[in-house]
Amino acid sequence: MIYDEDKIYATPSNRIEEFRFDNKVAGVFDDMIRRSVPGYSQIISTIGDIAAKYITSNSNIYDLGCSLGAATISIRRNITNSGCKIISVDNSPSMIERCNENISAYKSQTDVELICADICDIEIANASMVVLNFTLQFLAPEQRLALLKKIFNGLNSGGVLVLSEKLYFEDEVIQEFIDNEHLDFKRANGYSELEISQKRTALENVMRTDTLDTHRKRVQDAGFQHFNIWFQCFNFASMVAIK
């Protein structure tokens, strides 16, 4: 995937619009997420590793909020089982269009079905793996438990959910400490103070983050008995739940 450099918030604007996964964002998204999310590459490659261990033959794999298909491609490369299908879903037509191009660039025995839809509206069935890689935080908080319940019900016994999210910390001192480390990560990746602050404003009402405790409780309320965080760098984490 080769995409343009993210310059979306580089020029001052009087009115910052709410962040949307539109054509402009889709065109720079690979650069944006790599420069904004510490550990992103590690998480993508580990998703492939988890796929190799947990996917079973003749099952479905869901990549919910697939964007450009990074997790889908990592999973697909690691499937050795037959009769599997990856179902990759995003409600941004621009993301789906680019995802289709990216997926078509790789040959594989595993089919990918790309669906442009709200992940709250799709059916989940016969799943051995479900991925929510930085997607749940964009759903309205009141929709999150229902989605996790649907995932739990659609997973086969022994199936795995990978849930990656930006975390929020209730301890204000810790929140500030970790947030500052993340800001330094963005600065080190070439984002200016203006870009950082304008993007923060754009994301304010769109991306609502939870604490690790909230995630744990919600995942358990959805039915999962096995849950833990397996990766954390600053305020970005990836968690796993196994049915």
Ligand SMILES: C[S@@+](CC[C@H](N)C(=O)[O-])C[C@H]1O[C@@H](n2cnc3c(N)ncnc32)[C@H](O)[C@@H]1O
């Ligand atoms: C941060 S990106 C996910 C990154 C991607 N999973 C990856 O690993 O590169 C969030 C994605 O979720 C999609 N999204 C947000 N809310 C959604 C919803 N309700 N239904 C479907 N897709 C959604 C957005 O369009 C966006 O592409």
Ligand SMILES: O=C(O)C(=O)C[C@]1(C(=O)O)C=C[C@@H](O)C=C1
């Ligand atoms: O918190 C930030 O500053 C971010 O940019 C995070 C984040 C995310 O976690 O998804 C937000 C929007 C983009 O999708 C890329 C990264």
